[in-house]
Amino acid sequence: MRGEARRLLRDGRALAGAGMLTLAVLAAVLAPLLAGDPIAQGDIVATRFLPPLTTDPHGGFHLLGTDRFGRDVWARLVYGARISLGVGALATGISVVVGMAVGAAAGYWRGWLGAALLGLTDFALALPRVVLLLLLASLWQPSAGLVIVVLGLTGWMTIARLVHAEVRALAGRPFVESAAGLGARDLRILLRHILPNALTPVIVAAALGLGNAILLEAGLSFLGLGVQPPTPSWGNLIASGRDTLINAPWVATAPGVALVLVVVAATLLGDAVRDRLDPGRV
Amino acid sequence: MLSGLGVVLGVVTLMFALIRLAPGDPALLLVGPAATEEQLAAQRHALGLDRPITAQYATWLGRFARGDWGTSIATGRPVRTMLAQAWPATVRLVGLSLVLSYLIGIAVGVVQAARGGRLDTALSVASVTLFALPGYWLGLMLVMVFTYRLRLLPAFGASGLDADFLPPAARLADRLRHLALPLATLTLVGIGGTARFVRGAMLDVAGEPYVAVARSKGLSETRVTLRHVLRNALIPVVTLLGLSLPALFSGAVFIEAIFAWPGVGRVLVEAVQARDYPVVMAATAVSAVLVVLGNLLAEALVSWVDPRAR
Numbered sequence: 001m002r003g004e005a006r007r008l009l010r011d012g013r014a015l016a017g018a019g020m021l022t023l024a025v026l027a028a029v030l031a032p033l034l035a036g037d038p039i040a041q042g043d044i045v046a047t048r049f050l051p052p053l054t055t056d057p058h059g060g061f062h063l064l065g066t067d068r069f070g071r072d073v074w075a076r077l078v079y080g081a082r083i084s085l086g087v088g089a090l091a092t093g094i095s096v097v098v099g100m101a102v103g104a105a106a107g108y109w110r111g112w113l114g115a116a117l118l119g120l121t122d123f124a125l126a127l128p129r130v131v132l133l134l135l136l137a138s139l140w141q142p143s144a145g146l147v148i149v150v151l152g153l154t155g156w157m158t159i160a161r162l163v164h165a166e167v168r169a170l171a172g173r174p175f176v177e178s179a180a181g182l183g184a185r186d187l188r189i190l191l192r193h194i195l196p197n198a199l200t201p202v203i204v205a206a207a208l209g210l211g212n213a214i215l216l217e218a219g220l221s222f223l224g225l226g227v228q229p230p231t232p233s234w235g236n237l238i239a240s241g242r243d244t245l246i247n248a249p250w251v252a253t254a255p256g257v258a259l260v261l262v263v264v265a266a267t268l269l270g271d272a273v274r275d276r277l278d279p280g281r282v
Numbered sequence: 283m284l285s286g287l288g289v290v291l292g293v294v295t296l297m298f299a300l301i302r303l304a305p306g307d308p309a310l311l312l313v314g315p316a317a318t319e320e321q322l323a324a325q326r327h328a329l330g331l332d333r334p335i336t337a338q339y340a341t342w343l344g345r346f347a348r349g350d351w352g353t354s355i356a357t358g359r360p361v362r363t364m365l366a367q368a369w370p371a372t373v374r375l376v377g378l379s380l381v382l383s384y385l386i387g388i389a390v391g392v393v394q395a396a397r398g399g400r401l402d403t404a405l406s407v408a409s410v411t412l413f414a415l416p417g418y419w420l421g422l423m424l425v426m427v428f429t430y431r432l433r434l435l436p437a438f439g440a441s442g443l444d445a446d447f448l449p450p451a452a453r454l455a456d457r458l459r460h461l462a463l464p465l466a467t468l469t470l471v472g473i474g475g476t477a478r479f480v481r482g483a484m485l486d487v488a489g490e491p492y493v494a495v496a497r498s499k500g501l502s503e504t505r506v507t508l509r510h511v512l513r514n515a516l517i518p519v520v521t522l523l524g525l526s527l528p529a530l531f532s533g534a535v536f537i538e539a540i541f542a543w544p545g546v547g548r549v550l551v552e553a554v555q556a557r558d559y560p561v562v563m564a565a566t567a568v569s570a571v572l573v574v575l576g577n578l579l580a581e582a583l584v585s586w587v588d589p590r591a592r
Contacts, residue, residue, distance in 0.1 A: 125525070126289045126577065130532030131550065131569045135297065138554040138562050139304035215416050219536055222418050223551060238419055245426045252426075256419035263414035271410075 008276055017269030024262050028081035035075035036060070039230045044070045049248045065250045067240060073254050080232035080255060085262070087148050087227070088214035094152025095213075096206050099159025104190055104198075106160070107167030118164065125157045133216065137225035144233075147226045151213045159205045166198035200277050207270030211263035218259055234259050286574040291343075293570040297563050298342050302335070351564040356556040361564045364549055369568060371440055372545030375461070376534050376572075379468040384523060386469070387476025388516075394477065395484035396507045405477070412474030418536040421467040425540075428463060435462050438542040464541040468533055472526075479522055483515035490514070517588045524580025527573050546572070 008014045027034060047056045047070030055061050056070075064073035106117035136150050170176060171194065179193050214234075220226030221235025229236050234255040241252025317325070326332050330341060345351070351361035390409065394402045429437040436442065442456050487493065488511055496510045497503075531547075538547035546565055553561035 122285075123289055123292050126528065126570075126573060127293065128528040128531045128535075128569050128573055130535050131566050134535070134550055134554045135300065135562055135566050138557055138559070139300055211414060215414075218416055219418060222416075222536070223539060223555070225554065238416075238422065242422055245422060246430050249426055252419070252422055256416065256423065259416055259419065260411065260414050264410050267410050267414060 008272060011272045011276070013268040014272035017265040017267070017272065020261055020265035021269065024081055024085060024258070024265070027078045028085050031075075031078040031082060035078050036072055038071065038075040038079040038232050041069045041071060046070070049244070051248075052250050064254045065248065067248065067251045068244055073237075073251055076232040076237055077234075077254055077258055080234045080237050081258070083144060083227050083231065083233040084214055084217060084235070084259070087144055087151070087217045087233070088210050090148045091151035091155065091213040091217070092206055092210045094149065095155035095209055096159055096202060098153065099156035099205075100163050100195065100202060102156065103160035103163025104167050104195060107164040108171060108186065108190055108194070110168075117160075121157050121160050121164075124154070127154075129154045130216070130219070133220060134223075134225065137220060142220075142225045142228060144227045144231075147217055147220055151216055155209050155213060158209065159202055162201040162205055163195075163198055166201060167194055170194045170197055200273070204270050204274045204277070207266050207273065211266035211270075214259065214266075215263055218255075286578055289574050290567070290570050294343065294346050294567055295339075297566060298339055301559070301563075346567060352560040354553070354558055354561045356553065356558040356561070361560050364561065365546065365564055365568050368544060368546045368549045368565075369572070371543060372531075372534060372538070372547060373572070375464055375468065375538070375543060375545060376530055378461075379465055379472060379534075380523070380527075380530060382465070383469045383472030384476055384519075387473045388480050388512075388519065390473065390477040391480025391484060392507065392512055394481045395488065395511070396503075402481075406481075409474045409477040409481075412470055413478060415471055415474070416536075417467055417471045417533045418540050420470060421463070421537055421540040424463050424467055436460050437463055440544050464537050464543050467540075468530070468537050471533060472530065475526065476519070476522075480515065480519055483518050484511055487511050487515045517584065520580060520583045520587050523583070524577045527576040527580070531569055531573055 009018065043056075043058065046058070047060070047062075047066050048068050050056055050062050050066040050070075052063065052065040052073075054065065056066070060072070062072050062074065064077065066072055067076070102117050102121060106114040106121070108114075132154055133150055137146070140146050167190075176189060176193055179189050184193075217226055217233065218235030218238065221233045222239045224236070224239065226235055227233035229240065237255035238252050238259075241248070241250075241255070244251055323332075330338055349362055351365075353360050354364060357364070390405055394405045425437040428435045436459055440457065440460050441453075442448075442460070445453055445456050448456060493506060493510050496506045501509075534545065535547035535550060537543065538545045539551040542548060546568055549561060550565040550569070552558075553565060
């Protein structure tokens with residue numbers, strides 16, 4: 001496994017993707033060390049709408065400038081990373097668990113259960129995800145928790161399909177049959193013998209799903225239906241910069257660039273892992 | 283066709299279940315917190331909430347099938363009229379963007395697969411970046427440049443305020459100018475995904491024996507690429523087209539909200555923000571119908587491209 005990881009890092013895309021993601025996670029984790037308070041409003045008149053790389057009259061340096069309340073954009077960006085990355089990661093976690101459970105069950109117990117689960121997967125795939133998210137956000141109070149659950153429960157289908165295909169292919173293999181012959185129970189066979197061998201495509205799908213979940217969280221928060229201000233998330237940061245595009249374009253630009261870089265990083269990493277698994281397709 | 287009906291039925295059923303699950307009693311919302319028990323009971327009876335759940339479900343289905351979607355709480359207009367006016371704008375925007383992003387995306391993917399080398403790398407970086415761009419942010423950036431800085435294109439609505447008083451040619455120009463930014467945003471984001479997929483599909487096909495045969499017959503490289511590789515690579519691409527419709531529609535929801543484009547997406551977002559449930563429900567159902575219709579179209583296209591699927 002370690003040798004595999006080293007080979008992977010020789011791929012420029014994997015290196016760039018892993019590097020950018022690590023930087024983003026570090027910035028999120030170390031936010032209190034890297035920046036001041038993201039919410040506090042000080043001397044608004046003197047510090048609002050300062051362009052990037054300026055020092056305010058009180059001696060505070062603003063790498064990415066300030067917004068209309070004089071809040072430091074860099075501080076809001078790194079604290080927003082905590083929400084955006086955290087929500088994305090947790091939602092992807094839920095998708096992976098649900099997707100693996102549905103895919104494994106459908107692939108292992110064929111017959112009515114498998115058919116029903118596959119039907120459910122196809123149905124869920126045909127739904128416009130954002131429309132469903134909006135519907136749920138309108139029925140319940142918007143919060144980070146709701147966004148995590150909803151994104152998680154609407155993002156498992158690709159993983160379920162991949163796991164289903166892998167499990168079907170693996171279920172007839174000799175090592176599985178011999179485990180069954182030795183008297184292992186179904187659940188043990190699935191968890192110990194089949195799923196570990198079906199993990200790799202799941203990692204690829206999870207990397208791509210992570211980027212997607214981060215984008216969708218930002219989208220919901222942008223519309224005011226996700227994480228609520230003053231808690232910073234990259235989505236509501238973009239929304240707050242929307243009204244000041246003319247006089248302070250940096251407020252909306254910075255979180256957008258961060259968003260693109262993180263999603264590009266997740267995509268590059270996913271691509272590199274996939275190509276390693278499937279060398280026929282470079 | 284049947285599975286499409288199944289999806290629409292499923293969506294309507296899901297909405298019914300979600301409304302029942304959601305916190306808050308609709309009757310209580312209508313009568314207010316000062317109401318007596320009797321008033322509450324009367325309101326519940328009027329809404330049919332005291333009937334068995336199966337009967338409520340049957341009524342719900344019946345009303346949906348007849349297109350009886352009630353009136354909007356926020357605007358007081360019939361929901362049906364609101365959506366009837368909105369869906370053509372969405373179909374226009376999504377349809378045009380679909381055609382453009384697939385044409386350009388396929389061209390980019392073909393060039394990448396056929397040329398390789400530095401050009402391939404550069405275009406790969408470009409397509410991954412486009413793929414990662416949030417549409418609503420790209421939209422804002424385009425507005426910042428083309429509306430606020432260059433003052434070239436309008437950023438709101440589908441036509442100018444004076445559109446009805448313009449001569450036909452000017453009216454068309456006005457509409458196209460309003461279409462430019464939303465269409466560009468949605469298309470640019472779409473190109474990234476399509477180009478990535480086409481490049482992969484082309485490279486998959488390029489290793490097939492019949493491509494080697496075509497080349498050994500002495501056919502020109504262009505002819506091999508277009509007639510033998512692209513033709514076969516298009517089959518998964520057309521399948522993807524059907525599968526990507528929900529995502530494209532989702533993207534359109536954000537774009538319509540940003541550019542105030544008068545489509546189903548904007549109606550939906552405004553209704554969600556105003557907690558206008560009847561409109562939210564109907565817009566969700568209409569978007570499911572649009573996606574299903576698009577999928578049927580894609581299936582028809584697949585059988586046209588791939589004789590084996592007929």
